[in-house]
Amino acid sequence: MTTAPPTGPVGSILEHSPRPVDQPPGELRDRRGPGRWRLWRLDRAVSPYLYVTPFFLLFAAFGLFPLGYTAWVSMHDWSLLSDQHPFVGLANYRELVADPYFWNALKNTISILLLGTVPQLLLALLLANLLSRRLRGQSFFRMGMLLPNVASVVAVAVIFSQLFGRDFGLINWLLEQFGVGRINWQAGTASSHIAIAVMITWKWTGYNALIYLAAMQAVPGDLYESATLDGASPLRQLRSITIPMIRPTIIFTVIVSTIYGLQVFAEPQLFAGSGQDSVTGGASRQFQTLTLYLYEHGFHRGFQFGYAAATAWVMFGIIVLAAAANYLLVRRIRSTT
Amino acid sequence: MSAVRLGHRVRGYRPGRLAYLTLLAVLFFSGFPLYFSLIVASQDNSALGRIPPPLLPGSNLLANIRRVFDTVPFEAALLNSAIVASTITLSVVLFATLAGFAFAKLAFRGRTVLLLLVVATMMVPTQLGVVPLYLMMTELGWTDTLPAVIVPGLVNAFGVFFMTQYLREALPTELLDAGRIDGAATHRLFWHVVLPAARPAAAVLGMLTFLTAWNDYFWPLIVLSSPENYTVQVALSNLRSGYITDYSLVLTGTVLATVPLLVVFVVLGKQIIGGIMQGAVKG
Numbered sequence: 001m002t003t004a005p006p007t008g009p010v011g012s013i014l015e016h017s018p019r020p021v022d023q024p025p026g027e028l029r030d031r032r033g034p035g036r037w038r039l040w041r042l043d044r045a046v047s048p049y050l051y052v053t054p055f056f057l058l059f060a061a062f063g064l065f066p067l068g069y070t071a072w073v074s075m076h077d078w079s080l081l082s083d084q085h086p087f088v089g090l091a092n093y094r095e096l097v098a099d100p101y102f103w104n105a106l107k108n109t110i111s112i113l114l115l116g117t118v119p120q121l122l123l124a125l126l127l128a129n130l131l132s133r134r135l136r137g138q139s140f141f142r143m144g145m146l147l148p149n150v151a152s153v154v155a156v157a158v159i160f161s162q163l164f165g166r167d168f169g170l171i172n173w174l175l176e177q178f179g180v181g182r183i184n185w186q187a188g189t190a191s192s193h194i195a196i197a198v199m200i201t202w203k204w205t206g207y208n209a210l211i212y213l214a215a216m217q218a219v220p221g222d223l224y225e226s227a228t229l230d231g232a233s234p235l236r237q238l239r240s241i242t243i244p245m246i247r248p249t250i251i252f253t254v255i256v257s258t259i260y261g262l263q264v265f266a267e268p269q270l271f272a273g274s275g276q277d278s279v280t281g282g283a284s285r286q287f288q289t290l291t292l293y294l295y296e297h298g299f300h301r302g303f304q305f306g307y308a309a310a311t312a313w314v315m316f317g318i319i320v321l322a323a324a325a326n327y328l329l330v331r332r333i334r335s336t337t
Numbered sequence: 338m339s340a341v342r343l344g345h346r347v348r349g350y351r352p353g354r355l356a357y358l359t360l361l362a363v364l365f366f367s368g369f370p371l372y373f374s375l376i377v378a379s380q381d382n383s384a385l386g387r388i389p390p391p392l393l394p395g396s397n398l399l400a401n402i403r404r405v406f407d408t409v410p411f412e413a414a415l416l417n418s419a420i421v422a423s424t425i426t427l428s429v430v431l432f433a434t435l436a437g438f439a440f441a442k443l444a445f446r447g448r449t450v451l452l453l454l455v456v457a458t459m460m461v462p463t464q465l466g467v468v469p470l471y472l473m474m475t476e477l478g479w480t481d482t483l484p485a486v487i488v489p490g491l492v493n494a495f496g497v498f499f500m501t502q503y504l505r506e507a508l509p510t511e512l513l514d515a516g517r518i519d520g521a522a523t524h525r526l527f528w529h530v531v532l533p534a535a536r537p538a539a540a541v542l543g544m545l546t547f548l549t550a551w552n553d554y555f556w557p558l559i560v561l562s563s564p565e566n567y568t569v570q571v572a573l574s575n576l577r578s579g580y581i582t583d584y585s586l587v588l589t590g591t592v593l594a595t596v597p598l599l600v601v602f603v604v605l606g607k608q609i610i611g612g613i614m615q616g617a618v619k620g
Contacts, residue, residue: 040522043522047443047444047522048439048443048445049439051435051439052435052439052451052497054435054436055432055435055436055455055497058488058491058492059492059494062488062491063458063463063489064458064461065466065469066463066467066473067462067463067469069466069469069472070469071465072473073469119452127363127469129582130352130359130360133352134352135360139610141364142610143602143606143607144363144367145363145367145608146606146610147371149368150548150598151371151598152570152573153552153554155374155552155574155594155595158573158588158591159373159374159588160370161577161582162374162584162588165584167386170390173388193440204367206367207613210613210614213614214614255460259462263438263462266554266555266557269574270577273578273582274577274581274582294560297447298471299471300469305472308468309468312466316462316465319462319465
């Protein structure tokens with residue numbers, strides 16, 4: 001159950017094909033008896049499947065099957081409190097779309113996603129651009145940048161809850177020094193979204209910068225050389241060479257960050273503090289995300305599994321749509337620059 | 338003009354002072370929250386209300402650590418997390434190396450399709466399957482036990498993809514052929530040729546997996562219910578959810594949970610970075 005985005009776009013790896021060796025070397029055939037030969041052939045035919053089986057078996061059982069089975073559960077009145085779970089068709093979905101709290105959670109999630117992802121990826125792009133130059137202390141800067149990624153989401157949420165604290169938080173103290181005055185970060189919709197977005201940005205910017213950096217290093221250097229000769233400014237080079245060239249990586253990070261952002265859970269849950277607020281995302285649900293909403297119904301209040309499953313399945317649909325939309329959007333980079 | 342003669346990979350212009358200043362500022366913002374949590378962890382709670390806030394470590398760290406262990410069974414949590422994360426790491430690395438070897442170097446029918454399937458599953462938000470997963474664990478009688486946390490993490494698609502990439506380049510096909518000519522069966526090749534060759538990548542994958550498993554939160558929170566079975570992250574969140582948050586207590590827990598990872602990171606950070614970037618390039 002890991003949610004950390006994996007790295008790397010794909011592509012070329014699928015085109016490679018290992019050289020098939022279905023004939024044993026001649027001498028081998030002569031030396032060994034026919035029984036050995038049959039065993040040899042069996043080994044060659046079966047081993048590859050044997051080796052990939054554990055992965056597919058375990059992933060199917062504990063990754064794909066639960067996800068698919070969610071659809072089945074979502075069409076039942078299914079709760080932990082009762083042994084009966086009658087089929088109810090789309091009733092859970094009807095109830096879901098009629099619940100204003102669901103729409104509130106969706107709105108919050110999208111808002112936090114945008115605030116936490118757009119600046120983050122732009123910043124990562126700029127940082128990667130800086131890191132791709134001839135810097136002294138390359139690995140020092142890279143390591144420093146990845147440092148926040150080592151901390152768990154729980155640690156990040158706890159640390160920033162302290163920093164954003166109303167009375168004793170460092171950020172409010174600073175704001176006061178500058179005459180802005182204290183902000184009750186948890187209380188407001190916009191302010192709480194910003195605080196949560198800061199947590200996401202802090203944890204993931206360096207990680208994405210490294211991914212962009214890796215892609216930038218694969219861009220042929222002579223493109224930049226001739227651009228420099230033509231008098232193109234660094235910013236212009238970033239816009240007209242780097243970004244179009246690393247487009248597949250950008251698409252990849254945008255999609256992965258979106259998938260991550262739509263499932264944000266620990267940050268809002270722990271930001272709220274204690275009691276009921278931690279499931280509702282604040283007293284007036286000002287920062288309840290979709291996953292928190294799912295958690296509230298599935299594992300906190302009455303264990304309404306059918307309803308929670310319907311929520312999960314709707315989220316899955318939203319994630320697929322968002323990924324597709326992002327793909328189409330970012331694909332246009334080349335045509336607009 | 339020296340810019341013209343620069344080797345490839347390097348941009349045609351040198352970084353200015355502004356570039357260094359920006360990077361240093363970023364480093365400051367990256368490091369400061371972690372540093373500040375250490376400060377809070379070493380103060381008693383009353384110091385936190387001080388104006389201006391403390392910016393240097395206090396002397397209360399040990400007392401706070403004792404309080405953490407008195408409030409939640411934190412030693413059990415550390416042990417549980419160590420068990421969960423190392424089991425998952427061993428399993429992920431072993432199965433990823435097996436599958437990666439098959440995908441990279443063995444010819445078999447359906448190879449491309451299966452590999453495509455691996456890549457596709459990297460994007461699947463499995464977190465959304467929690468409800469049936471919970472039902473399965475209830476069925477198996479595993480709720481509130483460590484196997485419930487371990488088993489769903491035993492394999493991951495990223496690992497398979499990562500090892501396939503690595504072995505394709507790093508494992509010489511001639512070496513395998515030589516083994517074949519000596520009559521070695523595939524499993525012997527795996528143990529004696531593939532595993533040694535895979536060691537650098539296995540180390541990186543192992544560290545990334547350990548980190549992710551150690552930091553996992555959502556699923557353990559759902560499936561574990563008694564404090565003695567908590568993993569570190571769940572124990573931390575439990576510290577946080579008191580009626581009034583005792584920040585020096587919670588952040589001491591955070592420091593305890595994060596420091597082991599930071600040590601590993603400082604020692605092996607270069608390899609981790611190499612691994613992340615390696616996973617990213619082959620586009």
